[in-house]
Amino acid sequence: MEFLVVLIVALVVFGVFRYFRQRMYLKTLTEDQFKEGYRKAQLIDVREPQEFKRGHILGARNIPVTQMKQRLIELRKDKPVYLYCQSGSRAARAAQLLNKKGYKDINVLKGGFKKWTGKIK
Structure with a gap:
């Protein structure tokens, strides 16, 4: 029982740590904020x-x-990167990879494509 409590506390601490570390390099933008800069x-x-x-x-x-x-060569480090996926989790994983590779201006669409109301193709 004691082990289980320690394990749960450790997982919570790890999750909180990852959340705050991610906020240091990743900007999660509302749809309006995303629309302002993605072009x-x-x-x-x-x-x-x-x-x-x-x-x-x-x-x-x-x-x-x-x-x-494998495709990092297609992205420039001197321009902002705006990422999105269906709901946000894959975009966050991509942002983590880009951060490790030295990209600085990384932005993710809050809620992903399923919440997008702007123009689509």
Whole structure:
């Protein structure tokens, strides 16, 4: 029983630590904030190609999170990166990878594509 309590406390502490560490390099933007800046940025849809084909934000490029490491050459470090996926979790994983590789201006759409009400293709 004692072990279980320690394990639960450790998991909570780890989760809180990851949350605050992520906030240091990742900006989660509302749809309005996202719309303000994505046209001047690198807009990346990190969903899989079949999801992208069913609909995506106008002007987005598809670089699935599963291919991100191999395709980093396609992204510039000197321009903001705006990421989105279906709900936000894959975009956060992609942001973590980009941060480790030295990208600085990383933004994620809060709620992902399923909450997007703007123009789509």
